[in-house]
Amino acid sequence: MSRTIKHIRPRSVLSRMKPYSPGKPIWEVQRELGIEKVTKLASNENPLGPSPLALTAIQSYLTDIHRYPDADTVDLRGAIAEKLQFSSDEVLITNGADELITLISETFLEPGDEIIVPSPTFSEYEFGANLMGARVVQVPLREDYRYDVDDILAAVTEQTKLLYICSPNNPTGTYMKKQDLYRLMDELPSHVLVIFDGAYSHFVTADDYSDGLELVRLGYPIVVTQTFSKIYGLAGIRVGYGIASPSILHSIRQVKEPFNVNALAQVGATAAIKDDQHLEATREMNARGREQLYESLQAMGLNFTRSMSNFLLVELGPDAKNIYEKLMNKGIIIRYGGAWNLPNHARISVGTSEDHTILIEALSEIFIKQT
Numbered sequence: 001m002s003r004t005i006k007h008i009r010p011r012s013v014l015s016r017m018k019p020y021s022p023g024k025p026i027w028e029v030q031r032e033l034g035i036e037k038v039t040k041l042a043s044n045e046n047p048l049g050p051s052p053l054a055l056t057a058i059q060s061y062l063t064d065i066h067r068y069p070d071a072d073t074v075d076l077r078g079a080i081a082e083k084l085q086f087s088s089d090e091v092l093i094t095n096g097a098d099e100l101i102t103l104i105s106e107t108f109l110e111p112g113d114e115i116i117v118p119s120p121t122f123s124e125y126e127f128g129a130n131l132m133g134a135r136v137v138q139v140p141l142r143e144d145y146r147y148d149v150d151d152i153l154a155a156v157t158e159q160t161k162l163l164y165i166c167s168p169n170n171p172t173g174t175y176m177k178k179q180d181l182y183r184l185m186d187e188l189p190s191h192v193l194v195i196f197d198g199a200y201s202h203f204v205t206a207d208d209y210s211d212g213l214e215l216v217r218l219g220y221p222i223v224v225t226q227t228f229s230k231i232y233g234l235a236g237i238r239v240g241y242g243i244a245s246p247s248i249l250h251s252i253r254q255v256k257e258p259f260n261v262n263a264l265a266q267v268g269a270t271a272a273i274k275d276d277q278h279l280e281a282t283r284e285m286n287a288r289g290r291e292q293l294y295e296s297l298q299a300m301g302l303n304f305t306r307s308m309s310n311f312l313l314v315e316l317g318p319d320a321k322n323i324y325e326k327l328m329n330k331g332i333i334i335r336y337g338g339a340w341n342l343p344n345h346a347r348i349s350v351g352t353s354e355d356h357t358i359l360i361e362a363l364s365e366i367f368i369k370q371t
């Protein structure tokens with residue numbers, strides 16, 4: 001037979017794609033270890049669960065799921081526009097913010113183009129660039145994972161198409177100060193589109209933070225991305241969105257599948273964005289939880305980075321991987337830092353105070369056995 005599978009060739013850029021390593025799901029740990037009680041602090045999910053308003057809206061929509069969803073996501077765009085004080089044509093809804101990053105890559109990147117990313121940061125930016133055969137230019141964060149605007153400006157070339165600013169940054173929890181962001185926007189050459197990833201914007205309590213939305217209003221070339229997966233507690237139904245000028249969104253819409261956001265996601269998110277009570281409760285719980293974790297980690301003599309987000313980057317030392325695995329065996333899932341080239345670190349999501357007690361007790365046990 002001459003027609004065999006070995007002649008079927010995927011695109012050559014695929015050899016550069018690295019698989020995404022998600023936080024282990026609860027069911028997998030339950031199945032592998034036979035433990036019922038699993039504590040997951042690995043994916044920055046909302047420990048309070050989904051917005052109750054979203055649950056009700058999804059339940060009452062169930063009988064209509066034989067219909068295609070609204071390809072224009074009119075209701076959800078309207079609700080987001082109203083909440084954030086934009087017009088509907090400045091909002092684009094996607095199947096999670098992850099999809100938006102891929103769509104932006106497909107819209108703007110050609111082979112040989114460059115993107116600038118801070119390092120370490122969220123891996124999806126690199127994924128999108130690799131997919132399109134573009135080059136990834138990493139700008140390392142400075143001491144204490146601080147953004148440095150001059151370092152970023154120095155990395156810009158004629159080939160730079162996209163610049164990603166994740167603020168607060170995943171996995172460090174650090175953010176770009178408002179005055180730095182504004183100076184960056186003013187000094188960048190005009191061929192660079194900034195993608196401001198605000199997946200964790202809602203958790204910030206610092207006064208000198210900007211969520212980037214004002215820059216869209218002022219007409220800068222910027223796309224602000226946000227998500228329903230984190231503070232809104234809807235990670236499982238996959239909804240994210242971008243805020244940008246209509247002409248930028250028009251280009252992105254050209255590469256989008258018509259029915260990329262399913263009907264239950266649309267009604268759930270439309271209800272969730274109006275649920276101020278759930279949002280406030282989550283924000284307060286997170287701010288308290290962060291402090292509680294700081295205190296406990298400090299008492300154990302561990303170093304960590306102060307975070308404006310719903311997770312902490314913790315230095316566990318050269319034994320970090322081992323500690324991560326021991327926690328896993330006790331049914332506690334955190335995120336090991338290896339994937340970010342941080343082999344001595346782990347990222348721990350802020351959870352409920354019960355989650356924290358379980359984590360700290362387990363860590364203490366592990367440290368006692370080691371010494």
Ligand SMILES: *Cc1c(COP(=O)(O)O)cnc(C)c1O
Nearest residue numbers: 096097098122170199227229240
């Ligand atoms: C979680 C996350 C997202 C988006 O997640 P989706 O679930 O795809 O909406 C985007 N950026 C960062 C930095 C994140 O951590």
